[in-house]
Amino acid sequence: MSEPAGPSSVGRSPVPPTLVVITDRHAAARAGRCVPQVVAAALDAGAPAILLRDKDLPAAARRSLGAELASLVDDAGARLLVSSDVRLARELGAAGVHLAADDPPCPAPVGLLGRSCHDRDEVAAARAEGASYAFVSPVAASGSKPGYGPVLGPAGVRELVDAAGDLPLLALGGVTPVNAARWREAGVHGLAVMGGVMGAVDPMAMVRTLLDTWAAGSEPCDR
Secondary structure, three states: OOOOOOHHHOOOOOOOOOEEEEOOHHHHHHOOOOHHHHHHHHHHOOOOEEEEOOOOOOHHHHHHHHHHHHHHHHHHOOEEEEEOOHHHHHHHOOOEEEEOOOOOOOOOOOOEEEEEEOOHHHHHHHHHOOOOEEEEOOOOOOOOOOOOOOOOHHHHHHHHHHHHOOOOEEEEOOOOOOOHHHHHHOOOOEEEEOHHHHOOOOHHHHHHHHHHHHHHOOOOOOO
16 A cells, blocks of 8 residues: 555554454345354354444344354454444454444544545545544445445545555455455455345355455456
8 A cells, every 4th residue: 555654543453354244134134044143154164253233223132132243253263343332342342343434433442443434535534533444335336235335446446545545444335256356456455245244145155255265366257
């Protein structure tokens, strides 16, 4: 990445994972599963991090789901992140908190601090606040959020990578094993996937293919 680190980014740590699986109970249910089942399969496949989203759940239900996921993640030696709730992240012993683009700044972050970004200004703001990483989306047309955009594409992702300096970016939105290498070539640190795993026919196989494709640095044939 071309831009030198600014004062706010000095000492940024720890290193974020190269694949984050994001929970979505609705997508899981459509595939005939519950979130813990999908998460267990993803972890068995080697997923290094799970992001508890499902922000529309009542607080008690979300805390209960989070506790179940925390146990699974801990047993697998992976990392749990929590979306938009620092208190819950602390309660669960999570590795970090992930904030939406319009969430207020986090006064006392827990470990990793992530931000969702969609343009250069949001990436610059995330870097300035000392975020550990940022999701950039949508990189492609999203099956779980039809019409969500505008789509960045490889050129847009490269532009945000340049704007990010030393802030690691993860590609989100429409990420598949077929296009994963495009985002690596555009310079991102890793991938974030929600519906593609939560609603997969075989979540374990999907995660393994994403990890293998990322590690290989080349796209599989689209058959």
